Amino acid sequence: MAEAAAVTPLHRRARHATPAELADIVWLQTLEPADRDRVAEELQVAEAHPGELLCRIGRTPSYWLGVVSGLLKMNNDSSVGAPVTFTGIPPGAWFGEGTLLKHEAYRYNVQALRKSTVAGLPMASFHRLLDNSIPFNRFVMRQLNERLGQFIAAREIDRLNDPDLRVARSLAALFHPVLYPGVGSLLRITQQELGMLVGLSRQRVNEALHTLQRSGLIRIEYGGVRVLDLDGLQRQVFHS
16 A cells, blocks of 8 residues: 555645644635635645655646645756755745746756645636735745745855855755744754755764854754754855
């Protein structure tokens, strides 16, 4: 049964969202009651296996996707060049709206780093909300603006060769309060997973985390990292 589940398409393993899962979707709470009730029925939730691709380069999207729990990564096609991870995608994140808006195929892969619960809003529902809901439009506009700023910053930091800064940049991005409201102050991530996101060994990530901990910016906890000073971490990224 486990092997069959691993090859079953994600949408065929989908179910309705639970009340607790719906309550944690920030943008859903901003909608008018009628829109919120309709969307709650349309949302689909499924469990993604470690290594499973949710989005594949060249594939046409069917859903706007969000992370309920777990951790994903967005990366390029490593078969045509060096592998590049664009960003990690932690709980609370919704992504892919640019692809839906442009009615184009994915230009990136999104893969589960661990067992993750993901939600999907059908593309038709996404566009219906865009056409009729001012609160939803405001949310999407803010998403696009924040993500643009994040990718511009990432482009600048990626030119640096300092591993400590690369780890700090990745952590600062993963704790973004607007794009990833489900993270809070504690991110459940292993050093191996963080290494996969920043392209460093687990040992080098461990060294960088201890450097940041000694600076009073983070605290390494069992199974995760707690940010003690997000403003300070961001200053470490942009002004080191």
